[in-house]
Amino acid sequence: xxxxxxxxxxxxxxxxxxxxxxxxxxxxxxxxxxxxxxxxxxxxxxxxxxxxxxxxxxxxxxxxxxxxxxxxxxxxxxxxxxxxxxxxxxxxxxxxxxxxxxxxxxxxxxxxxxxxxxxxxxxxxxxxxxxxxxxxxxxxxxxxxxxxxxxxxxxxxxxxxxxxxxxxxxxxxxxxxxxxxxxxxxxxxxxxxxxxxxxxxxxxxxxxxxxxxxxxxxxxxxxxxxxxxxxxxxxxxxxxx
Amino acid sequence: xxxxxxxxxxxxxxxxxxxxxxxxxxxxxxxxxxxxxxxxxxxxxxxxxxxxxxxxxxxxxxxxxxxxxxxxxxxxxxxxxxxxxxxxxxxxxxxxxxxxxxxxxxxxxxxxxxxxxxxxxxxxxxxxxxxxxxxxxxxxxxxxxxxxxxxxxxxxxxxxxxxxxxxxxxxxxxxxxxxxxxxxxxxxxxxxxxxxxxxxxxxxxxxxxxxxxxxxxxxxxxxxxxxxxxxxxxxxxxxxxxxxxxxxxxxxxxxxxxxxxxxxxxxxxxxxxxxxxxxxxxxxxxxxxxxxxxxxxxxxxxxxxxxxxxxxxxxxxxxxxxxxxxxxxxxxxxxxxxxxxxxxxxxxxxxxxxxxxxxxxxxxxxxxxxxxxxxxxxxxxxxxxxxxxxxxxxxxxxxxxxxxxxxxxxxxxxxxxxxxxxxxxxxxxxxxxxxxxxxxxxxxxxxxxxxxxxxxxxxxxxxxxxxxxxxxxxxxxxxxxxxxxxxxxxxxxxxxxxxxxxxxxxxxxxxxxxxxxxxxxxxxxxxxx
Ligand SMILES: Nc1ncnc2c1ncn2[C@@H]1O[C@H](COP(=O)(O)OP(=O)(O)OP(=O)(O)O)[C@@H](O)[C@H]1O
Ligand SMILES: [Mg+2]
Numbered sequence: 001x002x003x004x005x006x007x008x009x010x011x012x013x014x015x016x017x018x019x020x021x022x023x024x025x026x027x028x029x030x031x032x033x034x035x036x037x038x039x040x041x042x043x044x045x046x047x048x049x050x051x052x053x054x055x056x057x058x059x060x061x062x063x064x065x066x067x068x069x070x071x072x073x074x075x076x077x078x079x080x081x082x083x084x085x086x087x088x089x090x091x092x093x094x095x096x097x098x099x100x101x102x103x104x105x106x107x108x109x110x111x112x113x114x115x116x117x118x119x120x121x122x123x124x125x126x127x128x129x130x131x132x133x134x135x136x137x138x139x140x141x142x143x144x145x146x147x148x149x150x151x152x153x154x155x156x157x158x159x160x161x162x163x164x165x166x167x168x169x170x171x172x173x174x175x176x177x178x179x180x181x182x183x184x185x186x187x188x189x190x191x192x193x194x195x196x197x198x199x200x201x202x203x204x205x206x207x208x209x210x211x212x213x214x215x216x217x218x219x220x221x222x223x224x225x226x227x228x229x230x231x232x233x234x235x236x237x238x239x240x241x
Numbered sequence: 242x243x244x245x246x247x248x249x250x251x252x253x254x255x256x257x258x259x260x261x262x263x264x265x266x267x268x269x270x271x272x273x274x275x276x277x278x279x280x281x282x283x284x285x286x287x288x289x290x291x292x293x294x295x296x297x298x299x300x301x302x303x304x305x306x307x308x309x310x311x312x313x314x315x316x317x318x319x320x321x322x323x324x325x326x327x328x329x330x331x332x333x334x335x336x337x338x339x340x341x342x343x344x345x346x347x348x349x350x351x352x353x354x355x356x357x358x359x360x361x362x363x364x365x366x367x368x369x370x371x372x373x374x375x376x377x378x379x380x381x382x383x384x385x386x387x388x389x390x391x392x393x394x395x396x397x398x399x400x401x402x403x404x405x406x407x408x409x410x411x412x413x414x415x416x417x418x419x420x421x422x423x424x425x426x427x428x429x430x431x432x433x434x435x436x437x438x439x440x441x442x443x444x445x446x447x448x449x450x451x452x453x454x455x456x457x458x459x460x461x462x463x464x465x466x467x468x469x470x471x472x473x474x475x476x477x478x479x480x481x482x483x484x485x486x487x488x489x490x491x492x493x494x495x496x497x498x499x500x501x502x503x504x505x506x507x508x509x510x511x512x513x514x515x516x517x518x519x520x521x522x523x524x525x526x527x528x529x530x531x532x533x534x535x536x537x538x539x540x541x542x543x544x545x546x547x548x549x550x551x552x553x554x555x556x557x558x559x560x561x562x563x564x565x566x567x568x569x570x571x572x573x574x575x576x577x578x579x580x581x582x583x584x585x586x587x588x589x590x591x592x593x594x595x596x597x598x599x600x601x602x603x604x605x606x607x608x609x610x611x612x613x614x615x616x617x618x619x620x621x622x623x624x625x626x627x628x629x630x631x632x633x634x635x636x637x638x639x640x641x642x643x644x645x646x647x648x649x650x651x652x653x654x655x656x657x658x659x660x661x662x663x664x665x666x667x668x669x670x671x672x673x674x675x676x677x678x679x680x681x682x683x684x685x686x687x688x689x690x691x692x693x694x695x696x697x698x699x700x701x702x703x704x705x706x707x708x709x710x711x712x713x714x715x716x717x718x719x720x721x722x723x724x725x726x727x728x729x730x731x732x733x734x735x736x737x738x739x740x741x742x743x744x745x746x747x748x749x750x751x752x753x754x755x756x757x758x759x760x761x762x763x764x765x766x767x768x769x770x
Pocket of ligand 1 (some may be wrong): 039043046105
């Protein structure tokens with residue numbers, strides 16, 4: 001059966017005294033797209049950051065590809081093959097597109113650089129045209145593409161995407177989701193996707209989790225959740241169809 | 242009807258201008274009155290307040306007149322005045338100013354010149370008037386030129402933007418001048434000394450640029466590393482090296498201690514780095530400021546080791562790789578068959594600091610293209626993103642502190658050997674502030690910007706020292722040297738007003754793709770974010 005790539009067990013994360021995650025269990029299997037949906041402040045970004053080691057969880061364990069990474073420093077976790085496109089893109093505004101991509105390749109072997117760069121430019125041709133432009137002067141959609149491309153430069157086994165559709169036009173959102181589907185189908189990339197745009201995310205994902213107030217309240221395949229009346233009421237009605 | 246409205250508007254306008262001028266005068270009086278008008282002096286016992294109301298009157302009058310001038314001729318310019326008139330006025334002012342300045346300067350030192358016969362301080366007044374007319378003329382010219390260009394719809398960007406594409410050539414030109422400087426005819430000891438001072442600050446600026454400009458870590462205590470370098474050389478060369486290796490080592494100490502001093506400073510950089518790893522921005526600035534003061538206070542109080550406030554003296558001068566610059570048969574001049582001149586050592590020092598500074602520049606520009614240098618810049622931009630890309634931010638910060646500190650240490654050693662004397666007084670906060678000002682004025686992260694800013698700032702200092710003519714027209718006891726910081730402050734305000742992000746804002750990418758993508762150069766838009 002499917003091999004688990006990432007397993008999260010009983011993870012609890014605190015910001016000072018505030019508990020943001022209250023015992024999270026979650027699996028991402030090799031080759032899957034898994035999505036996590038939930039309302040604002042549910043703790044989705046916190047979970048994503050906890051997987052990467054900042055902030056650290058106070059209880060529970062995180063396992064990636066057979067290695068326990070609960071206590072590993074962030075830069076080592078990334079070296080193991082988890083790349084992240086964090087919430088709000090966080091590209092380097094004063095550096096050029098090319099330099100941003102180069103930073104993404106910080107952990108990978110320099111001899112792959114040209115090949116990976118070519119691949120990134122093939123996925124997002126606009127970035128090739130903009131390669132000498134400063135990151136901060138790109139449009140929002142271009143920045144998001146850059147953030148994803150930058151994460152891909154690390155040759156990850158698992159790609160974490162936090163709200164890639166944030167603030168983008170429906171057409172661009174579609175384009176980006178298309179890219180994610182393509183990377184997963186053709187290159188076997190495993191993707192863990194946090195989304196507000198529940199409709200698109202559930203359609204795209206193999207499996208999905210719903211988070212409420214730091215707890216996982218529901219899980220199932222994407223289509224199951226899409227069909228669930230509760231999900232429809234909470235996340236889809238009146239939302240973007 | 243319309244004419245009447247206009248008239249009444251014009252009438253109210255003048256009233257407004259009058260009120261505005263009066264207000265300006267009042268504010269000026271409130272500020273200048275207590276500061277300039279009352280001077281506490283302490284002649285024999287007791288504090289006495291001395292009043293200088295005439296001076297206050299003149300200052301306030303000057304300010305009010307200037308404001309009135311701006312109100313009438315700049316902000317509410319009559320319709321018949323066109324930009325071209327202003328441009329011509331500016332040109333005339335420049336011409337008159339230049340003539341006055343030249344006449345004044347050529348008569349300044351001769352008490353028998355024709356100017357001096359009319360009035361003893363006329364030459365000085367001519368110089369002052371010339372400088373004022375020049376500045377006014379340049380301002381009128383540039384603002385009018387800009388206005389004319391804007392009216393034509395052309396893009397305006399000021400002088401610096403026009404010069405920026407040629408930055409590389411400016412760098413090459415400065416380098417060539419620097420290499421031959423001591424041999425340019427007319428260059429005397431004073432100028433070489435000044436150039437050494439400037440190069441020391443260039444080097445310090447480049448070192449601090451790594452920490453502040455590239456890694457984005459605001460360090461207000463950089464002078465601490467300068468001090469560590471200086472005291473390392475001072476103590477090792479006067480006490481410990483002779484003790485460990487005998488007196489014979491002395492001619493070589495500078496070359497042996499230099500790397501050690503850099504290393505020690507780098508260690509101190511790491512020692513400072515560890516506690517501040519998690520701090521950013523203002524908090525980091527305050528802790529580094531404290532660090533700089535701690536080092537200075539230790540230097541003052543650890544009397545047995547550092548000599549306390551007296552410092553360390555008789556520090557060996559550098560030798561020409563073992564050959565001393567002395568006036569005997571073993572000296573540099575005799576060895577190379579030259580006639581002895583004290584200038585030889587100065588010129589040698591000049592080349593030492595030039596080479597040290599160039600090494601700093603070379604290393605920095607190289608590092609920028611290596612992973613660690615790129616990581617510094619990325620760290621400055623976004624620390625969280627850096628971490629999520631697998632960059633070890635701890636190491637990145639520590640290397641920035643260590644390497645920046647190392648160059649500070651080299652510069653400190655050089656300072657010690659040049660002065661032959663060090664004391665804690667040379668390492669006050671003011672020094673950190675000046676170095677930081679150089680980096681910020683130059684445009685954070687810009688190498689050539691640091692050079693230009695050093696020349697401007699250190700030059701401004703020295704120019705003030707030279708302004709003897711001010712003494713002639715100011716009240717007795719006026720010492721222009723005491724106004725150096727004022728000059729630097731004004732220069733800083735002006736630069737920050739016109740170039741808020743520093744003189745050079747262009748940032749060269751550290752990576753380009755090979756020629757086949759050269760087309761995209763057109764797309765390289767300059768961001769202002
Ligand atoms: N650095 C922090 N310090 C204190 N509390 C925090 C911090 N970051 C997040 N929180 C709190 O933790 C909770 C979860 O935040 P998180 O960012 O994980 O939500 P989210 O599910 O990603 O929300 P959104 O969809 O709006 O991005 C929120 O209540 C938030 O206020
Ligand atoms: Mg979030």
